[in-house]
Amino acid sequence: MTAAVLNGVPNGIASSSSSSSKLASYLSDETRFASIDKILDRKGPWTDERFEGGQGTKDFLRTQSKILVIGAGGLGCEILQNLALTGFNDIHVIDMDTIDISNLNRQFLFREVDVGKSKALVAAEFVMNRVPGVKVTPYHGKIQDHPISFYEQFNIVVAGLDSISARRWINATLVQMAQEDEEQLKPLIDGGTEGFKGQARVILPTVTSCYECSIDMLTPPTAFPICTIANTPRLPEHCIEWASVLEWPKVHKDKKLDTDDPDHIEWLYQQASARAAQFKIEGVTWALTQGVVKNIIPAIASTNAIIAASCCNEALKIATACAPYLNNYMMYVGNDSVYTYTFEHEKRPECPVCGGESLTAEAGRYWTLERFIESLTNRQDLQISKPSLSYSKGALFWPSPPDVFEATKPNLDKLLSDLLDEEEGIVVTDPALPVSVNLSIKYVDAEEPAQ
C-alpha cells in the first residue's frame, strides 16, 4: 500500500498531521480486511482448483485489479460501496447523469447540496472520503464516448444501469473485444432492477449467453392502444400518452420532445390534466407525467441493495477465484416474498451480437468484390444465394432494397483490397442464415490483375 493508494485519499482527510498519522496507521492495519481474508486464505469445498489463495490473491484484489462500474445511480451507489468495502482498490465509475432531488431517498452517496452535480464525481468523492485508501476515478459522460482502448484497461465491468440501450452497447462492445482478441475477455456483471424484481448475471463475452441473447425476454415498454388514447381514455396514463404521443407533435411540429426538460414535462402535465378533467379521470400528477413519458418504474431501495450485493459477490469471486461464480443468471422476485431462481441462460445461436459464425474467406488480392461474392455463394458450408455485405463504413453491397442496391452496386467492380483495409471484417446476412456470418478475409495470392 504505497503512493498509488494514498493518491486516492482526498485532501480533507490527509491534510492535518494528526489525522494523517491516524490514516497511516489505519492503512497499515491489515486486520481491517480480516473478514474477507478468511475466505482468501484457504480453500472451501467448492473452490475452483485454480484458486491459489494467500498473499498473491489478496495483492491482486487490493493492488492490481481494476474494476469499472457503469452507472452511479440506485444500483451504482450500492455497488461502489460494496466494492470499496470488499477491498477493491482501483475503482472507476462512469455516469452521464446529474443528481436530482428525487434520487436522495435511495442513492445514499448524495446529499441535498449535491443536487445538480455529476453523480459519478460526487459518488467517487464520497466513497474515497468514507473508505480511506480506496481510489475511485470518476467519468462524467456517456459510455459510448469512450473508445475500445478505454475498456481494455479493466479486469471486470459491473453494470448497474436502468437503460436498455446502454446495456446493449456495453454488451456488444465487450463481446466484440473478446471476439477480436480472447485475452480481452472482460467479464460483465450486469445488475438490473424493476420495482420489487431484479436480476444479476455474469456474462463472459463469447463464452456464455450475452445480454442481447435474452433481449426477447424483456417486457417491452408499456404502450396503450393509440385509439384508446385518442378516443376512450380511462386511466391517467391514457391522458398523459395523449399529450405526449398525439398533442406534442401536433402543436410543436418538428420540435422533439425532451423528456429531461422540465418545461416540456410541465407542458405535457398541463395538457394531460385538462384532458383528464374533460373525461373525469383522476390521478394525473407531475410525477406520474414524468414517470409515464420516461417509462420510469419506481425504484425500490431494498431491491437495489440485494441485486448490488449479488453483483459484488460475483466480482469478488471472479477476481479471486475463491468460489465458483454464478452460472449465469439469478433472478430475484420480491413482490410477495423473497424468491430467487438461478439458471443457465443459454446462448442463442441467432443472437446478433454473440451468435453467428466467424469464418475466414480466402480471396485473391486483385479480386473484384463481385468475384468475391461469387466465391461466397459457391461455398458449400454457407449455402447462401443473395448475401448482403456490410463493412465498417456501412453497406458494402446489398442486393436489396433497390436504393441501397443502386448505391452499393458500383462497389462490385472495385478491387477488394481497395475497398477493405487489411484485417477489416465483413458482416454477411442472407435469407438462408439464422442471423449473420462474420467474415475475415485472408489474401492467399499476389497474382497480377487480369488484363
Place this chain on the structure above:
Amino acid sequence: MIKLWSVKKDEEAANKKKPRMTAAQLRVQKDLTELELPSTMTTHFPDPADVLNFTLTITPDEGIYKGGVFKFTFVISGGYPHEPPKVRCTQKVYHPNLDLEGNVCLNILREDWKPVLNLSSVMIGIQYLFLEPNPDDPLNKEAAEDLRRNREGFIRNVQNSMKGGTVKGETFDRVLK
C-alpha cells in the same frame, strides 16, 4: 484472477475484426435482407447509407383505396427490436385508422409489438389497413362512424378525399397516381 479466456472451449479463427455495427443496425440489415415486398409496396432510402430512416410507399391494387399512393416514414431507433419502429403517414388521408396528423392505429406498432416481429410484419400490417379499414379501432372517429353507418357513402367520401377533396369540412391531400 481466473484466466477467463482459458475457459473458452474451442479455438476460433484468428483476427476477426468485425465492423462496428450496433445490434439494431444488424437486425435492420437482416430484416431488409429478408424483405420480400409485393409489387404494391416500395421502399425509398433518401440516404442509402442510413438504413434506419426510410419511406414506404403503398399503392393498393384492390379495395376502397385502390388508385391511391400512400407514403409512410419509418424511423428506427437504437432500441430496435426491443422498441417498435416509429411510423407516420406523411399525407392527410381520410381513413378510420389514420388521424389527420399521420398517426397510425396498428396494434403491432404499439401495445402488441414484440421483438420477434420485423419490418416486414409492420409493412404488411399497414397495407392491410388499406384493404380492410377497421372501424372498431378508430383514430379518425368521423371516418369510422361513416364506414360503420353507410359503407357506400364512406366509399364515396374516400374517393373524393383521395382527389384532394373536402369531407365534412376537412380538406385532404390528393393521393391519386
